[in-house]
Amino acid sequence: MENRTTSPVGKSVPRVDARKKATGEAVYAFDLNMPGMLVGKMLRSPHPHAKILSIDTSKAQNLEGVAAVITAEDTFKIKFGSNEFFFPNTVDQMALESEKVRYIGDEIAAVAAVDEETAQKALSLISVKYEVLPAVFDAVSAMKPGAPQIHNAMNNIGVMMPVQFGDADKALKASDYIREDVFVLQSAAHCALEPHVSLGRYEVSGGRVTLWTSTQAPFKVREALAKVLKMAETDIRVVKLDVGGGFGGKLEMFPMDFAACLLSKKSGGLPVKIYCTRHEEFSFTRRKHPMIYKLKSGVKRDGTLMAITGEVIADGGAYCSYGPTVIAAAIMRIFMVYKITNIRIMGFRVYTNNPICGAIRGFGGVQSGFAFESHMDMLARGIGMDPVEFRLKNATDPDMTTINKLILSSNGLKDCIKKAAEASGWKNKYAKAKDGSKNTVKGIGMAVAADVMGSKMYKAHESAGSIIKVEEDGSVYLFTGAADTGQGSDTAMAQIAAQELGIAYERVRVKAADTEITPFDTGSFASRVTFISGNATKNAAADAKRQILEVVACELKLEKDELDIRDEQVVKKQDGSVIISFDRAIQLCYSFNYGHLIIGRGSYNPKTTPIDFRTGEGNVSGSYGFEAQVAEVEVNKKTGQVKVLKMYDVHDIGYPINPASVHGQIEGSIIMGIGYTLYEDLKFSEGRVVNPSFSKYRIPRATDTIPIESIFIETNDPQGPFGAKGMGEASLLPTAAAIANAVYDAIGVQIKDLPITPQKVLKALKEKEAV
């Protein structure tokens, strides 16, 4: 082996999959082609709300080249959902609807044909008779008595979730300064560059099915498929290949996953590939929840945050998806950042006849970050306090238990705030007099955030598993359920395995996220993989190491507890003296007398407590990550244009397994956040997406990128693998508020309605002048 990187944790080793991605050899689901493969397509509702009176597929079925047509009549009509364990009432979607459609795009049938043209023609030959129903397109109207009923939910409220501690009314009365603000947040799209693809192949003789799909959570897809297909989990193999980005949009089973499997079965076992066009991606997959935050909070003159009260209303669209998790994130993340003891917030997720909202990087944390962190800045200003001082005064501490029983062990939040202020030169820039003669004005703003490392809201456990296999020649396989969708988990897992096993990173080959051969893992979401799957991998490597050392100790008549493996050598723990090489140790394991196959196994379930969803009490995550962001902006008062000049991100990441990957996540999040703050806006007209293409829905381009100073605070989390925390979502959470607060610093107006468009800036400036 030429390149050997021993002790790889903490080093920016090249990713395990980088070379194949640079050469074009990486295989994504759309790249898979099989003999006899059919093209599948979904028939979608053209109406936002309608009763299905009849579906006639006979003409489509008789069309030459059509192999199969399916409707709900071919299914068991079983509903699926994403938060079934704690919220059985939110299980509300069927793979193919039979009685009613609830949004433009609702799936009611699917076809498989020899080619795309035939499949498209077959769709047009399916005759569906509808009785169109009145529809409702905004959450506030949907909650009113007499609004069209979308599901069997009172006032269309699919999820109602409170947080309540202390006596908020009393604390408000005792406050010196109280303010009320309303924040409005728009919908947005994930825009993973790889569209959703599902390729199903049914094995007729065995009654089994394999699904190759672009997913962040293959085990979750399998679970839902097993339920709706009424099959054993071992009869369904879900395989994740290389995935071209997810960002929360590939976290569920989709009707197209189901249809690819069932169409293959009905086609006698021919493989069926279904893929989304970009238009379908924008219109019919998942999107960000638009939300309205009404907040009323109070502070003491000395800056003590006394009380927070409010209401959050989210437009959830036609089905619940990850609604409960999103609402929990929207109202509960505040406890991780501020020592608040008097709080009362009610969160509502409301059904409408818009497309389905679901998980998107941060769940509801992005919305929460903008609303609360804008509000906090305004509270600080209201008492004439520097927002940095205000945050330092109220920020949570290490080793504390919050009012809702979150256990914050390592917590670098205050260090993040201080360092962000220092790095950005806050003192010399904030609230400085502006030159009134100039059109462009600069401003600086801060926001903070915290992140979970997984959230136990989907199953009773949140475990991940890993298996390590050391082959006779000393090369190592790592089988992990973790789903790398581009964030770099395969690489991080290989680094963790090599570090724990004391060998070179280059020895490890990762086989991940195939439900038939890798251990279970709930999936890539909620910044959980490095922390949870990383611990599982570390445990598996430790198990393999123990087995190797037992053989060495037995052969050489040493105590196994006195031995370790470091830098490819078996050494004495005490003085590091070399006993034998790792290669020699493996030869011993596989020798005549021992024949000991080295197979290590590990799993990890974070230590949490169940959440009481009547109050918001419970320790949802095994650990928490923290950060502070500072934005420097330039606002053109004449055009209303906001330009972000530079961002500073100071992040308590515990310890970076792969610093380049961590910086990459932070940079990607911030640029994504700038897009959401300034221009990304998924727009609708009567339930139809009106900008379903990259030319109409602008996302950041190379020329939109800005300098980012990314600084780590290393708190070495006691529970994290080698001290590491998860951090995939956190950097997106404070960006919008940091920018909005910087805009205020520049021009003295707070934009409370995203995105911050030039029109809104000009309007706000005009209103300010009028006062």
Next chain:
Amino acid sequence: MKNIKLKINNKTRELAVRDSELLIEMLRDRLGLLGTKYSCLEGDCGVCTVLLDGKNVLSCLILAADADGHEVTTIEGIAQKGVLHPLQESFVKNGAIQCGFCTPGMILAAKALLDKDPSPTDGEIASGLDGNLCRCTGYIKIIDAVRQASQRLKDGK
């Protein structure tokens, strides 16, 4: 159908293509060059970028027949005998690759840029890559990678 003769990754090929066949379809479906990715098919995202006579073009907007007599380079054609092109090497080393879906197009667009202008500024690199979307990286490490590759190419290493 139309018979065309063109050079693909330095090999001369003679093919019969449908009149409506797109270049991306010919490359992927007929020749198995799957590194040319498939995403919007509307010319908006850049993942299907290939080089046509050295210039970066979107293979979803070009008919295969129109490539007749020209030279097409795909991501599979820029490594030499298993040795990665300096741009590929630089993308790997600089953490410029996350999900990888934009990477082939991005590297080819960067190659077209550096072939034309060996010493671009960061702003010129960004402009050269402006038609290639990336949702993962925020472009920072991609621009770093192109800058470093340009240095390496100039140094002749």
